[in-house]
Amino acid sequence: MSRMREGIYAEYGHPTKDFDLNEDKEKIKERDALFEVHVVETIGDAPDHTKLGVAWITEKGFEALVKKLLHGMMTNDEFYYIMGGHSAAAGHGNNFQQQYTMQFANIMEPVFHKLGMRLIARNLAMGGLGTAHFSLGSNTLYGETDFLLWDSHMTEKTAEDIDVFHKQALLGGERVPILFGGQWSNLEEETGGPGSLWGGDRMLGHGIIPLTTSYDQVETLPVATHYQECDDNVMELCSSRANENKYHNQCWEPRSDYEPETKQNPFVGGMASWHPGDRNHQFQSRKSILVFLKAFDAAFDTWEEGLDKEGTPLQESYWHVGEDYEKFHSDFSSHLNGVGLNTTACEKRWGALDGLEKVCRISMNGMAEFTPINRGRANSVSAHVKRASNGYHPIDWEKEPAYEGIDILPLIWKIPIDQIDLHAIAMSSTYAPPEFDDSIWEDDDDAESADSSRRERKMTWKDSSDASVSSIDRDQSHLRALTDDNKVLPGLGWQLTNHFVTGYCDGSPMSDCLRRPEDTCLLSGHNDGHAGLSGNALSGWIVINVPKVKEGLIFAKMEWWHPRGTDMEITKDWTEVNDGIALGEGRKLGGNVKDLPEDFFLDIAVNGEITRTYNYEEFKVLTKEIAYNQAFYPFVNDESLVTGDEPEAVELGLRIRSESSPKDASFSLTHIYYA
Secondary structure, eight states: OHHHHHHHHHHHTTOGGGSSTOHHHHHHHHHHHHTOOEEEGGGGGOOOTTTSSSSEEEEHHHHHHHHHHHHHHHHHEEEEEEEEEEEEHHHTSOOOGSHHHHHHHHHHHHHHTTTTOOEEEOOOTTTTTTSHHHHHTTTHHHHOOSSEEEEEEEEEEHHHHHHHHHHHHSSSSSSSSSEEEEESHHHHTOOOOOOOOEEEEHHHTTTOOOOOOOOHHHTTTGGTTTTTTBBBGGHHHHHHOOTTTOOOOOSOOOBBBOEEEEEEEESSOOOOTSSHHHHHHHHHHHHHHHHHHHHHHHHHHHHEEEEEESSOOOOOGTTOOOHHHHHHHHHHHHHHHTTTOOSHHHHHHHTTSSTTTGTTTTTOOOOOOESSTTTTGGGGGGBBOOOOSOOOGGGGGGGOOOOOOOOOOGGGGGGTTOOOHHHHHOOOSOOOOOOOGGGGTOOOOGGGGGOOHHHHHHHHHHSSSSSSSGGGGOOGGGGOOOTTOOOOOOOOOOOOHHHHHHOOOOSSOOOOOOOOOOOOOOOOOOEEEEEEEEEEESSOBEEEEEEOOOOOEEEEEEETTTTOOOGGGGTTTTSGGGGGOOOTTTTOHHHHOOOOOOEEEEEEEEETEEEEEEHHHHHHTTTSSBBBBBBBEEEOTTTTTSSSSSSSEEEEEEEEEEEOOTTTTTEEEEEEEOO
16 A cells, blocks of 8 residues: 555656655655645545645544455455445546546556455546436445445536435445545434434545646646646646646557458547646546545554454454444434425425425436436336337337457556556555355346356346347237227337447446447447437327335436437337337437427326326426426326235336327437436
8 A cells, every 4th residue: 555655646746756755754744745635624624625645534534444344354245335426527638548437546546456356436527417316216226336436416406406316325225435526415404413414525636747838847746737738828738628738538448359341440539628638637536546546545554453352363353334324324324304304405396296305315216318328228217118919119210339358458558667656566566356146146147246247247138128129020010900099009119319438337437338339439439428218299108117115206317308200210200109019918408398298198007007198388397497407297296006025017108299299209218317
């Protein structure tokens, strides 16, 4: 740990070897203050961002992190490092592997591995959004979290926006995360009072990076600091939008097993003035790394002290976290549903829609077509859609990736021989790494425990429907007959649209997205995709299996403004619902947006029975955005839906109707949330 810390000091021009250990003690102390991780008693004691240091964390949060690391080392457990945010946090303008979560994983994964743990890091940020669209189904969409970063400053500026992100993270899952970043609302009081919250944030890191003053002078500085902070007289060297000094991205590196079919662009898209470059992302990753190095040091000290006091093996009281998690979840839920009821910032924001105030008090699950997403396509809406009786399924429009396997990193990223290679320091060791017994995951039903089984999971979601693509009977003319229009049967006219990603898109370093043959930046690596299941009044029913419903709450995020007319390939030539086929035997925003027809209706069915219908006026009220670029639509709010003690699967059906303009009565379904 000390070698890695010294490596970071040297990366930024502050190596200990430049000091006389006897004569320069004060200078070393000043250097250490630049890289300080502050441990504070309460949120109110947090240093403001003008102070020296790279991060702060509460005492309880730091103790929790230390205990989590001890638990991981004792049990060979996973550790989940998850980030949600907007386009800048997602790394737009850079290759995906240059983004700070990926850089954290690149350095820390070998450290965790040597200590017997699996580090699972995910960059689940997306462009054009905040975090609400995943927060509302956090338990499955973000998944398990041990250390959760919020980074959506441009799109979520109020405490109400951030409160649902934090609350859902604390309510859901088996674990309780340390929260890093964002506004805190009343979380400290809600989690037990002053000093109780496991929270922290990164700081600006004042004084660490030297000023760039000229092209000649910058060559004398460490590469990691080049053009990061410029003198006022040469600001153009740092701030230019597509400046080669800021971005070092690349769309393709030649490889022997695949030659792109489409000419590749020279640079990755998104090189905006407000997006940070790769060296800024590197600096952000180092701040988090220093937090973990400090925690690892404390964990080793605790381990040694525990052995000295109570002998070997280390007693469970030092590292067992299960009881801590259970007590936290119980106390937090009791507060929110008791004295804290209807008092939270979250409820002020989400109480406007039928039933949505519950998301501030109960753990929510979700499924979505947007990527990146925890567990990739296994948590998509389309993976839960029932096939039509002839075998049709919307995912049949999915494209295969142009190639598979890891990407070859650009040669231009090679660290110069005279510079610090922190990854090499993290990799080096005189000890053999521990051997993992992967067989323990082979028959494990716990999806989170099977994160290493990526290829197996890719096949699982593709085969999850009740018929294979090859078995689809395209000729259904013999079935043309009158049937009960209100019978809830999967239709033939729903289609996956705006779908550009391929492969496994879980936001991890091993994801493989945006690899269509027609893509012009295959090496980008970004997981960012905004697909949807689109239908209109000719599409028939879409029937979705919603698993583990207990509270009777189901709602959705939809994009009401598209598609329109002939935008949907599958129904462009149709004149009748399901193209006139009877199925009785089976079970762009911007510019001028075309409105829905006034005879628009949306039927909602639960377990085969229509329970609710929205007309045009009722539906249009719901299109008002209550989060950044996001509107939400209540479908079911019925606490009597499930009467037993255990959650049950519910079959949700949606159907659009319009006589006057069936191809314009349409929307794109992107997310479903349920509890």
